[in-house]
Amino acid sequence: MTLTADEEVTASGALGRTPCLVIDVEVAGEQYRRIAAAFAGAQIHYAVKANPEPALLRALVEAGCRFDVASRAEIDLCLAAGASPAALSYGHPIKKPGDIAYAYARGVRLFAFDSEGELGKIVAHAPGSGVICRLLASSQGARWPLSRKFGCTPDMAIDLMKSAARQGLDPAGLAFHVGSQQLDPGRWEPSVALAADIFRTLEQSGHRPRILNAGGGFPVDYRVSALPITAYAAAIEAAMSRHFGRDRPALMIEPGRYIAAPAGVLHAEVVLIARKSYEDESRWVYLDVGRFGGLAETEDEAIQYALATTRDDGPMGPVILAGPTCDSVDIMYQHAHYELPLSLKAGDVVRILGTGAYTATYASVGFNGFPPLRTQIT
């Protein structure tokens, strides 16, 4: 992808100093409308952790989006952006008691959990609230896979939901997550099937959970393109029909990356291009942003962003892409076979595309004395 001369002026001139994440909130709004259309009738909760930029949250409130929050600060940001507390789900299964009380006091009435310990806190600090129990799910096929950190086994989930009801909570539903940037549309079905089994078991003991939260994970185009969102919606719709039949719960989803990633372009400057030996085929290209400045998802080269420069119409050659800190793990791509123009030079701007999610808030406060990533709204 080659920038036009005008874009270059914007990038290095009007833009000001790099690194800078430029967010186009209209793109986020379009992405919301696209996923809402694909999942007609579903409750769409934007995962605020992907990018909590106030202007972006305001645009999503206006578009009718709901929100998945993970902390006090995210609750405050959503409410400040005009969201109703009823549109908020506290989707993080691990919370301090004070955080639950804080959310409850502000009107939040839907909480995730996956353990007896967490349930006790919700009983104590958010009495009568709706709770959604998170199931352990396989995240095979995801570029940013999930560990066993969240979610419990089915037998435990059944016990926990019954326990929630006994303690005066509303056992509203079940949740699972198939891993972020999940490329395989078939990955949701096993958890939908599992959830349907648990719903039936719970119904036999008189409980009527009514929400299935199928999480996030919906992929975006990076260096490799994803299927259109309709492919994932169709696969989940088919799984819902197959496993729940006519007695379907409401579907809830929590897209974060899908809404925020395409809205962002990170403008970085080439600090140095070097070979470290006369035999090196690859050039080392050092940018002024790296793993500690916002590109944390390049850990293990998991998320591979597309790059654009003003010189992309010339011949290209292999590079190793590294960040600006004096830390030697601050390397983005060493094995992923990236190529950049042979004419690229120090001072040039490299645009890192699709960087609207999981970047700005991941940046360190000041590792090596480099300031955090700046965001600019267009």
Next chain:
Amino acid sequence: MTLTADEEVTASGALGRTPCLVIDVEVAGEQYRRIAAAFAGAQIHYAVKANPEPALLRALVEAGCRFDVASRAEIDLCLAAGASPAALSYGHPIKKPGDIAYAYARGVRLFAFDSEGELGKIVAHAPGSGVICRLLASSQGARWPLSRKFGCTPDMAIDLMKSAARQGLDPAGLAFHVGSQQLDPGRWEPSVALAADIFRTLEQSGHRPRILNAGGGFPVDYRVSALPITAYAAAIEAAMSRHFGRDRPALMIEPGRYIAAPAGVLHAEVVLIARKSYEDESRWVYLDVGRFGGLAETEDEAIQYALATTRDDGPMGPVILAGPTCDSVDIMYQHAHYELPLSLKAGDVVRILGTGAYTATYASVGFNGFPPLRTQIT
């Protein structure tokens, strides 16, 4: 290790909210004096990136320490702490031209480099300065190993040093780094030998480099203890004698972790203890600090901190230790066989020992809406 009742009061009472990194600057001063005594006559440059806390820098200035800086902000911090510009080495081999000019304007006269491109910038923006060429070194044996991001091959280093002289710079010396938390005292020798060869080659063409910067990497006690610093000093001293004989350059070292790590204790609160299946032997222990809040060096479980609670005199059991964010990679120790008291409960304080280095500045600005790690000085 068990806290006394008094320590517990301090930890959870006077300390205020967790997570909080408590830094004892006197410990940092002691560590400086210890390493300065072990490396008698060497120039000790504290690697500011390890912990740039102003009070800590002031204590080191008073103790007579020099500084290794990696950015404008670190230069400003050192000068504000009372350091002389002559005591500063800009040890980061990759800098923006403006950063070199900034350093030069403030009196810095010693710069690292490892490529022709960087050399050109130093010639242009720091004329006449001393330069130290960084060699590629093996970091085998280090807990936080270095990649090939920094350092060039010996033949290139020779050419670069000659080129530096031709362009009016002072080819002051060579540098290498054996990897951080390097436990093996024998790891410095191969690079000392290599540097001695290069010194001799340069002397044959009339150059007289006078500094060997043996970098940092000096290990501290974490869960596993390191050898005393005197063991590393003795090994390096022996290598210097063996390979340089009587015609020895001045030795320069850049300890960061060695000085800062033992000065810090991170106080964290247990947010939740849970089992996620009835078959789980290990408990999941979720703290209010994790990989995105300052414990970045637990990536791949590389740095394994010692833990202390008030309940350590009771029976212990296996745990998986995870952080507070809703990100499933935010796990510190899953395979490292950590154990914590069976009586541990949510709300308890866990002290993470030896956390003075590479923690506070690694913390994210606000991932998941959690504020950055707070530092408190004692």
